[in-house]
Amino acid sequence: MSVPNEFMNSEMQPPFIKRLNALDWVFAILLVVGSVYAFQKYSHLMDAYEVGILFGTAISFIAIGWLWKPARSLMFYVAAISLFAVNLYGNDLAAAETNFFLRFLFSAQSATMWMSALFVMATVAYFVELFSGNEFTGKVATAMTWCATAMGFIGLLVRWRETYLHGADIGYIPVSNLYEVFILFSIITALIYLFYEKKYETRSMGGFVLLVISAAIAFLLWYHFEKNASEIKPLVPALQSYWMKIHVPANFVGYGAFALAAMIGVAYLIKDKALKNNPNGAVAKRLPSLDMMDDVMHKSIALGFAFFTIATVLGAMWAAEAWGGYWSWDPKETWALIVWLNYAAWLHMRLMKGLRGVPLAWWAIIGLFVTHTENFNLSSFRA
Numbered sequence: 001m002s003v004p005n006e007f008m009n010s011e012m013q014p015p016f017i018k019r020l021n022a023l024d025w026v027f028a029i030l031l032v033v034g035s036v037y038a039f040q041k042y043s044h045l046m047d048a049y050e051v052g053i054l055f056g057t058a059i060s061f062i063a064i065g066w067l068w069k070p071a072r073s074l075m076f077y078v079a080a081i082s083l084f085a086v087n088l089y090g091n092d093l094a095a096a097e098t099n100f101f102l103r104f105l106f107s108a109q110s111a112t113m114w115m116s117a118l119f120v121m122a123t124v125a126y127f128v129e130l131f132s133g134n135e136f137t138g139k140v141a142t143a144m145t146w147c148a149t150a151m152g153f154i155g156l157l158v159r160w161r162e163t164y165l166h167g168a169d170i171g172y173i174p175v176s177n178l179y180e181v182f183i184l185f186s187i188i189t190a191l192i193y194l195f196y197e198k199k200y201e202t203r204s205m206g207g208f209v210l211l212v213i214s215a216a217i218a219f220l221l222w223y224h225f226e227k228n229a230s231e232i233k234p235l236v237p238a239l240q241s242y243w244m245k246i247h248v249p250a251n252f253v254g255y256g257a258f259a260l261a262a263m264i265g266v267a268y269l270i271k272d273k274a275l276k277n278n279p280n281g282a283v284a285k286r287l288p289s290l291d292m293m294d295d296v297m298h299k300s301i302a303l304g305f306a307f308f309t310i311a312t313v314l315g316a317m318w319a320a321e322a323w324g325g326y327w328s329w330d331p332k333e334t335w336a337l338i339v340w341l342n343y344a345a346w347l348h349m350r351l352m353k354g355l356r357g358v359p360l361a362w363w364a365i366i367g368l369f370v371t372h373t374e375n376f377n378l379s380s381f382r383a
Contacts, residue, residue: 085111133286145193145194176248212260265365305340315336
């Protein structure tokens with residue numbers, strides 16, 4: 001009996017730790033040194049949980065950088081530019097109006113506007129690449145998506161500093177309201193997509209995924225200009241908790257993965273219909289295979305389900321600390337349970353019942369609307 005090549009290759013490879021090179025270790029050492037420096041400088045402001053979050057985040061970033069090399073470059077540029085912008089502020093919030101770099105590039109609002117513009121342009125470029133087959137346009141779309149993601153992270157990190165410049169008693173991690181979490185949603189969804197783009201070596205799914213990000217950007221811009229949502233305000237007491245620092249990011253990894261799966265579901269349905277109506281057409285030829293898109297949907301929902309489960313448990317622990325009970329069946333908690341059950345059923349039907357194809361694609365799309373409703377329930381709680 002023949003042995004699959006993938007199995008033989010995995011058996012012949014040395015252990016992962018032995019495959020790390022000098023640059024991998026330098027990257028890890030820099031993150032550890034940075035974490036130790038942050039601990040020494042700010043430990044008097046941190047409790048035991050926040051110390052755990054600091055070093056847990058460093059370990060997570062090391063693992064991500066080792067497993068996905070492009071993420072290291074993103075971390076480097078985001079850290080360097082964010083530190084540059086924070087240094088330009090000093091202790092004067094008014095510098096955002098007088099300093100060229102802050103006013104036009106790297107203040108929280110400026111970086112967010114750049115993120116928004118780049119994501120929208122990347123969406124257009126991905127679709128141009130899909131229909132024209134022009135490889136250069138696809139490379140531009142990928143580059144703009146990376147740049148938009150970087151600017152989103154920079155905007156959030158600089159906003160973090162800006163909250164403290166409003167007052168030490170006001171400062172908070174910027175994942176506390178609808179404006180901030182829509183930025184977080186956009187960059188996390190983009191990052192997950194970029195990982196799959198590299199893994200499967202195709203850009204033809206990019207336009208569909210970036211559509212949901214562009215929709216989030218449209219809402220973000222409306223919310224910013226109509227509701228002055230970018231204004232920094234003190235947190236309500238219930239949000240002044242270390243639980244927010246881990247619960248919200250975990251939640252939005254789940255939301256981003258679910259959104260990506262839904263948009264891949266849209267591409268799946270279009271490809272399926274094109275194969276039936278015009279198998280030699282451009283759409284049928286240029287979209288990835290149905291098997292590939294089915295695999296991406298499955299992996300995205302599995303990733304999202306794992307993080308959403310963690311976030312739900314963390315949310316219950318947060319509720320117990322804030323209100324004395326793990327679960328109270330309020331609308332937010334009830335809808336979170338509905339979302340969890342929906343994706344648990346999706347995974348069960350695929351893994352245990354062998355369901356594939358069009359039904360699961362439709363289910364992933366409908367799941368996005370279910371998740372969208374839960375997201376607004378959660379966000380209204382934070383407002």
